[in-house]
Amino acid sequence: MDATIEVRGLRKRYGTAVALDDLTFTVSPGHVTGFGGPAGAGKTTTLRVLLGLERPDRGMALISGRQYRELRVPLREAGAVLWGTAPHPACRARTHLRWLAQSNGLPATRAGEVLELTGLSAVAKRAIGTLDPASRRRLDLAAALLGDPPVLLLDEPFDGLGPDDATWLRGLLRELAAQGRAVLITSRTMRELEETAEHVVVVTRGRLLADAPLKDLLAAVSDGLVAVHTSHREEAITVLAHAGATVTAGGGDEITVSGLPADRVVSVLSEGVVPFSGVSEHRPSLEEAYLELTRKTAEQVPA
Ligand SMILES: Nc1ncnc2c1ncn2[C@@H]1O[C@H](COP(=O)(O)OP(=O)(O)OP(=O)(O)O)[C@@H](O)[C@H]1O
Numbered sequence: 655m656d657a658t659i660e661v662r663g664l665r666k667r668y669g670t671a672v673a674l675d676d677l678t679f680t681v682s683p684g685h686v687t688g689f690g691g692p693a694g695a696g697k698t699t700t701l702r703v704l705l706g707l708e709r710p711d712r713g714m715a716l717i718s719g720r721q722y723r724e725l726r727v728p729l730r731e732a733g734a735v736l737w738g739t740a741p742h743p744a745c746r747a748r749t750h751l752r753w754l755a756q757s758n759g760l761p762a763t764r765a766g767e768v769l770e771l772t773g774l775s776a777v778a779k780r781a782i783g784t785l786d787p788a789s790r791r792r793l794d795l796a797a798a799l800l801g802d803p804p805v806l807l808l809d810e811p812f813d814g815l816g817p818d819d820a821t822w823l824r825g826l827l828r829e830l831a832a833q834g835r836a837v838l839i840t841s842r843t844m845r846e847l848e849e850t851a852e853h854v855v856v857v858t859r860g861r862l863l864a865d866a867p868l869k870d871l872l873a874a875v876s877d878g879l880v881a882v883h884t885s886h887r888e889e890a891i892t893v894l895a896h897a898g899a900t901v902t903a904g905g906g907d908e909i910t911v912s913g914l915p916a917d918r919v920v921s922v923l924s925e926g927v928v929p930f931s932g933v934s935e936h937r938p939s940l941e942e943a944y945l946e947l948t949r950k951t952a953e954q955v956p957a
Pocket residue numbers: 668671672673691692693694695696697698699700842
C-alpha cells in the first residue's frame with residue numbers, strides 16, 4: 655500500500671473544549687502537505703491521535719492504512735517530530751540516535767547516516783544540551799528519519815529556525831516527499847506553508863476549512879486581478895476606471911485592477927500615455943486565501 659496519512663471523521667473533546675469536530679482528510683505521497691490553522695485549531699491534537707498518543711472520541715486515524723499501535727516497527731513506518739519530547743541533555747547526539755536505532759531493531763549504522771543527512775556529523779559527539787536550538791531541531795528530525803520511514807509528521811518544524819536553516823529544511827522536506835513519502839507539516843504561519851507545501855489542509859476550531867492543492871487555493875482568490883506599478887497613480891486610476899475597470903490603490907506605487915485583462919490594462923495605460931513600470935497578474939498569498947475562506951465560512955453560518 656502507498657504511504658498515506660488518513661484522518662476519518664475525527665472527533666475529540668477535552669471537557670467542554672472541542673478540539674476536533676468531524677475532521678477528515680488524506681495526505682498523499684509525493685509532495686509536502688501543509689496542515690495550517692490558527693492556534694488551538696486542532697493540528698497538534700490530530701498528530702497526537704495519529705501517533706496513538708490520544709484516543710479520539712470518534713473516527714479513525716491511519717498511517718498507510720493501519721493504526722499507529724498496529725505498526726510492527728513504528729520508526730520504519732512513520733517518523734514524527736512533536737514538541738516536548740526531549741532526550742537527556744548530557745547524552746551525545748550520536749549515542750542518542752544509536753540507542754534509538756538499537757531499541758527499535760534498526761542497524762546502528764543508521765545513526766551516522768541520518769546525522770549526515772541532517773548536516774549534524776560535525777556535532778555527533780557533542781552533548782545534546784550544548785547544541786544550539788536549530789541543531790536540536792535537526793537532531794529531532796534525524797531521529798524521525800532513523801527508520802527511513804515512508805511517512806513523516808512534523809509539528810511546527812520551522813519554529814525557531816533562522817532563514818538559512820529554514821531554507822535547508824524546505825529543500826530536504828521537498829526532496830524526501832519527492833522520493834515518494836507522505837509528508838505532513840503543521841504551521842500557524844500561512845507564509846511558511848506557502849513556501850514549502852504543494853497541498854494544503856486548513857483547519858479552524860477542529861473543522862476542515864480547505865483541503866486542496868496550493869495553486870487551486872490561490873487561483874480561487876486571484877480572480878483575474880492585475881497589479882500595476884506606476885508613479886502616476888491618479889492618472890492610471892482615471893484612465894483605467896474610464897475603460898470600465900475597478901481600481902483599488904495598494905501600498906507604495908501599486909494599484910490593483912479588476913474587470914480588465916492584463917494586456918488590455920497595458921494598452922489602456924499606453925493609449926493614455928500613463929507611465930508604468932510593471933503590469934502583472936496579482937499573485938495572492940495563502941494568507942489572503944485563508945482570510946477569504948474564513949470570511950466565506952462566517953457568511954454561511956446562520957446568525
Ligand atoms: N490536553 C489537553 N487538555 C485540554 N485541552 C486541550 C488539550 N490539548 C488540546 N486542548 C485544546 O484543544 C484545542 C486544540 O488544541 P491543539 O493543540 O490541537 O491546537 P493547535 O492547532 O495545535 O494549536 P497550536 O498551533 O497553538 O499548537 C485547543 O482548544 C486546546 O486548548
